Amino acid sequence: MATRSEYATRPRERIAGVLRGARRFFSAAEVHRELTAQHVRVALSTVYRTLEHLREKGEATIRVDDTGEATYMFCEPAQHHHHAICNGCGRVEDVDCSAVEQFADSLRNLHGFLLDAHTMEFYGRCAACR
Template sequence: MSTRNDPTIPKLGVRSTRQRAAVVNVLRDLDAFASAKTIHEELTRRNYRVGLTTVYRTLQSLADIEAVDVLNMASGETRYRHCDTDEHHHHLVCTDCGKTEEIEGGPVEAWAQQAAQAHGFKLTAHTAEVFGLCSDCAPRHSAS
């Protein structure tokens, strides 16, 4: 089911603008976490006139209302992805092509709660992302 140019895009938040809808459309079409720069380049390729600063502001406001998943890379770069679910989840991310699968936390949830309690913390949030090579990229790396 395609979500391209869907006028009833959920999670736009209070400020539903043409630029915001364009950013969300691009995010929905991508199958990976993407940087603001990559999203801006895709908007430009699609002939949307949205400035890079607007893309950054839009992504931040979408992150604030938890309408996008946010991945902070070790390099310091922040990447964004459209949420497929409203439920708490984690991600399996290919380190080569960026393909991303949403996964349940399983034992991570209990571990986070136990670790917080053991150190006198009240758990308010946690993130856990799993990195590896997807089935398309793994064969290229095993040959090297």
């Protein structure tokens, strides 16, 4: 029999499970739809809250698209990397991009500009969609 605390953590695990299930960004509504399909009953507001919690813990990466909608993805946290996003299926590849880091060096050397942070995404077609 499940204890009280197991009940409390279950929605979070299920939500994290959806994110881990595919290498793409999910909106809260998509996660909710996915869980409903798995017969997991959880309020949309819980999904929103949990996704935000996962982000705060560094277990999910947030991305806000052109329409202002926030989407989340499970991402190996610690290491800095970039994303190549497929326009066809939405699949996300983690890409190491040393060329971008070299560009940061040249900004400093040529312009005396010290880069604190940068974000960069690449869009195209994955191997399966090409």
